[in-house]
Amino acid sequence: MKTKAVRMYGKEDLRLEEFELPPLKPGEILAQVVSDSLCMSSYKAAIQGSSHKRVPADIDRHPVMLGHELCGEILQVGDRWKDRFSPGQRFSIQPALNYRGTLDAPGYSYPYIGGDATRVIIPEEVMEMDCLLEYQGDAFFLGSLAEPISCVAGAFHANYHTRQGSYEHSMGIVEGGKTAILAGVGPMGLAAIDYAIHNPRKPGLLVVTDIDQERLDRASRVYTVEEARRQGVELHYINTSRQGSEQELLDLTGGAGYDDVFVFAPVRPVLEQGDRLLGHDGCLNFFAGPSSPDFRAELNFYEVHYSAHHLVGTSGGNTDDMREALDLMGRGLVNPAGMITHVGGLNAVIETTLNLPAIPGGKKLIYTHKNLPLVAIDDFAARGATDPFYAALAEICGKNNNIWSAEAEAYLLREAPEI
Incomplete structure (x- = not known):
């Protein structure tokens, strides 16, 4: 069966091609993709080529399909999986397979599976790692957005807090606490706002910043202060290009600082501001991955020592996070449609x-x-x-x-x- 797909041959070398897929093996599944949401991670892969950690070294001879936020329908099931999957089922995929300790992932590493294609062959390791997930929603685009929502869920779960005298970490944001999302009205920031307001473990105070007033205004129309209040969350949008905005951020906490700060742009001043906003036992999550391996910023290690500040970085969710995302969308609690601005x-x-x-x-x-x-x-x-x-x-x-x-x-x- 033929497919049309965007394949990567090297740095900034992407080609839309039509070609024949190989015959289906017993451990594989043939599927058609209907929607794919483009991710900044794909841009990073495209500009880095085989220098990217997930991209094979030989893509000049064996190109890989691009795209990993896909949703579609199963067309044909290999004999090994016929007891679990069937033609006509809708699916989404958790691309972070962690298969046998590798970083291989659909959309980065495989010749016949990626979201930017009409038809794909799902390799058996996707099923072996339980990363082919049934999707029962009525719109394909929501299935495509399950992966970015799962990344946000993973970030909120990865934050942790401590208690003096104990060596156990309490995982997750502080429930009812103070959370800031910096540079937070881009695509993933919008997902984080939606998740923070509507997931079961909510902050009491949520502050979202950016320097683009137009984007802040749109975010406030999509995820309103009134809706947040109905969910028990006090929501503020603040333009940090204004003089005195950082003090305004701190004043909202009564000067105590934030329990959880998420940085959604790989920009040094934003990351350093996040460090300054942390309160006692505050957790800073550097969510946005930089393109340069030399990216650096200054952190206040005096506060690490005396105020128990700590730092984590997350770049994706796991399969449980993906299931959580699908469940929240299926129950109508999270609606990430507001993330989409272009089609x-x-x-x-x-x-x-x-x-x-x-x-x-x-x-x-x-x-x-x-x-x-x-x-x-x-x-x-x-x-x-x-x-x-x-x-x-x-x-x-x-x-x-x-x-x-x-x-x-x-x-x-x-x-x-x-x-």
Whole structure:
């Protein structure tokens, strides 16, 4: 069976190609991808090529498929897995396999599985590690967003706190405590806001910062102060480009500082500010991975010693986090649709991936069987003046606070041109 896929051959060398998939082995599963959410991690892989820790050294001869936030349907099941999976099942994948101690992952390391493809072969190690997860939602894009939500869940679970005289760590954010999300209105920051407000273990105070007022305003429309209050969370959005904003952040804690600080941009001043905002026994989570292996910042080790400050870094969730994400979405507690700001087809993947840091907004959602330019949801109405397809999408999204939805997806899958 043929597939169309974006494959990586080297640094910034991405190619959209059509080719034949090999015959299915008894331990494999053939599937079609319907949606893939583009991740900054894919950009990092694309600019680093085989220098990336998850990317094989020989991609110039054996290219790998790109994309790891995928959702689709199973087409054919190898004999080994017929008692667990069947054609027609919808699925999502936890890409962090940790298979036999390697960093291999779909979207980085494999020739026949990646999210930016029409059809893929799921290798047996995905099933062996219990990383092929059934998805029962009514919209494919939510299945694609389960992976980034799981990364946020993993970050909130990885933070820890201590008690003087005890050597046991209490895992997770301080329930009812004070949490700050710095540089927090990008794609993953939006997911963190949603998760912080709606997951069972909530902070009492949540402060979200950024230097882009337009992005802060959009975040406040999607995840409102009123909704947070209904969930028992006091939510503030603060523009840290303003003079005196750091003192404002501390004043919200009564000068005590924050229990949990998450840094969502690999920017030295933001990380150092996060260190200054920590209170006693505060945990700083450096979530956003830098592209440079030489990235450094200063931390106050006096406070490490006397105020029990500590630092963690997380770059993904595990399979339990993925199941949690799917469960929270399935019960309607978390709705990450607000993360999505752009929608396009498989033809838009290469240009979008290579320019991802320069494209404003949140998540870029790809429908892999479609031929569509990458277009911001906010631009649908303008395009709709001359294109009935975008006029209809603008009307659908307009009914829902200009947020992507299952209705919008159904219309796109029905009406958009095939790749």
